[in-house]
Amino acid sequence: MRAIDHITITDAAIEQMSATPNPRLKQIMESLVRHLHDFARDVDLTPEEWLEGISFLTAVGQKCTPFRQEFILLSDTLGMSALINHLHDRRALEVGTKTSLLGPFYRQSSPQMNPGDCIVKSPRQQIVIYGKVTDIHGKGIPNATVEIWQTDEDGAYDLQKQDGVDVPVMDMRGTFHTDANGDYYLRTVLPLGYMIPMDGPVGAMVLAQKRHGYRPSHIHFLVGAPGYRELVTALYSQEDEHIDSDTVFGVTESLIINLKQDDPNSPMKGYPAINYNFSLGAAAADGSGRVGADPSQITKVSH
């Protein structure tokens, strides 16, 4: 009979998992147990605090629906999702445009659009976004897919504006393709920054931490082409007051954009314009880099 105390319990737990056939699962669970136990020892966690943690995690799980993923929101607000992105970028064979969070509002099969189309059904003030999709040497990639999604000028995604609707109409999103030179251009509106959902347990945590809960204004992109690493990223507005304090830590210097009121190089005149070139690295062996996902897919997995 082994004498188990507050130190040896960690090795005892790891020893009981030592027959795990999948070596990667074994490695992950061993590390998780070590770090979780270190955490509990570091703060000398009490039974009451432990129980509060159990209640919190239970509430996070029970807040998840096919339209809401509260555990991703928790990961986002703890900086875990951004960290996973940075680790993912470090494994890339070639360093292209930096990754940013996919977020919970991506939807597959957004409307196919032609160059210059506007992705917003009822735009107030249209803007143009244009640029190139290239390899890391700056060579244009023809027929690359450029998926874009964003909020409207009031900070709401289509899914949020149609909460409760069985089959929400696609709006403020679309799929474009680059031309023979790798060029793309489209019309949209300048999105507004917004607060993360604050009516759940993660919102309560953010409030208890006196954080403002805002994400700065941003536009999501998913860019891909055969042979290249899929790029999930977002562009952030320099002017937004929360550009330096994103609640989910998605902002990276190289992803900050400037809107020019008058851009002589814009392919569509008469609109303020944003110019951004996406650079794709070679396809990596480690698969998709989508940090975030369609919550309905996750909910399906979880049942």
Next chain:
Amino acid sequence: MRAIDHITITDAAIEQMSATPNPRLKQIMESLVRHLHDFARDVDLTPEEWLEGISFLTAVGQKCTPFRQEFILLSDTLGMSALINHLHDRRALEVGTKTSLLGPFYRQSSPQMNPGDCIVKSPRQQIVIYGKVTDIHGKGIPNATVEIWQTDEDGAYDLQKQDGVDVPVMDMRGTFHTDANGDYYLRTVLPLGYMIPMDGPVGAMVLAQKRHGYRPSHIHFLVGAPGYRELVTALYSQEDEHIDSDTVFGVTESLIINLKQDDPNSPMKGYPAINYNFSLGAAAADGSGRVGADPSQITKVSH
């Protein structure tokens, strides 16, 4: 604009939480973020693995009901609950009997019983448990409360045998009081060890780790008296084949008991007997030591 990478993201996240008014919450969340990020860096967690983790935690949360607490089960199987117990015992002013897991089957207000009563409605082979409740110097504590709960001879608790019943009848549990000398005695049956619930995500994890999933045969106790530290513990059967490999790491050497077929000191003759004395330390400032809880209470908290 700070340059955030896979290392500096940790300080960035902690800095954003730095205005947390509650100093203990601040300390706990800072430590949690550091250890979670260290974990992700240590194993170089990929987006696919992260997503599998999100799905797993979501499934754990959604498996919780008023009668089942899957997050406590997860904590138990990772050795976290046992660790919290060991940390709790270390903070005690006086070291009495060791703590063990409360588990998910504790129920408040179990039937009040008289000395020698049998807690099992339909016993097959009765046994006697007797002993003293004392302070750490061995002085008997009169009128101490001794709550006991356990499985039947087939390894099922009353709640499990009446799954789906609105108001399950109390069985295999009862509340006793010590006499003027601190003595208690009662009749029950020898419980059978059992497998933790394997039909949820935690069961799937345990199977993927090739663990047997069994807890050795044990009897739960909650012992208390005014002025003393509440004791949550359990006694474990030496003879059980899983005594050295409890799936939830609750067994401690000093909590292992032997059943004597013929015990001349037993207060009730004709039954096999277990003798165990509980020792209570002075009341501590750090509150309850209940690691585990009534799932219905937690579910209420979580809504």
